[in-house]
Amino acid sequence: MMTLSSTSPLIIAVDGPAASGKGTIARLLARHFGLPHLDTGLLYRAVGLAVRDANLDPDDPEAAAQVAQALSEDNLKDEARLRGDEAGQMASKVARHGPVRQALLQWQRDFAAQPGGAVLDGRDIGTVICPQATVKLFIEAQPEVRAARRLQDLLSQGVDTDQQTVLADLRARDARDMARADAPLRMAADAHLIDTTELDIDTAFDAARRCVELARSGAEAR
Secondary structure, eight states, rough: OOOOTTTEEEEEEEEEESSHHHHHHHHHHHHHHHHOOEHHHHHHHHHHHHHHHHTTTOOOHHHHHHHHOOOOOOGGHHHHHHHHHHHHHHHHHTTOOHHHHHHHHHHHHHHHSTTTEEEEESIIIIIIIIIIIIIIEEEEEOOHHHHHHHHHHHHHOOOOOOHHHHHHHHHHHHHHHHHHHSSSOOOTTTOOOEEEETTHHHHEEEEEEHHHHHHHHHHHHH
16 A cells, blocks of 8 residues: 655546446555545435435435435445445436535535545546546446446346346446536546456556556646
């Protein structure tokens, strides 16, 4: 693990679509640089599940925003359920709503504002949450490859599904994420693109680490 200078907070923004590898890369970067890590998608998953549990309409912005405003640490404790496919589908629905995103905005920014810095991964970290991040990474992969990865995750959880169903779901989530009016999924102009389609996790992490170290060196030189 690398020890950071207390005078140089390091904020790493990692964005990308589902199953691109961004979460794994973000966790590895956090461990390597000794930083706290926030998977911001868990916040939206928690909101989505809370909406479902309350029998509310996920297409109702006001109802979903009220749930987001009341979100607490207790909603994030059952990570196994939050990582499930239902939570992912619900997250994609409630994340379309501007009031929901606004309700969770400060939570994410407060996390990033820790003295030494932080690693955050999601879909709008480099564009909305932390536009001032030390380094921004955008992780992507071909949809078919992402679907194959996601299929393995679901099968390991005992979910009965197949490659075509997972691919269709991923494409639908991508379409919702990229088409939403508030904070759509897109790469920041100053982000480093890492395509993991043909990379194993060690190679992808090494590429991300080098981007971070280069950006940090440039920031400290200014």
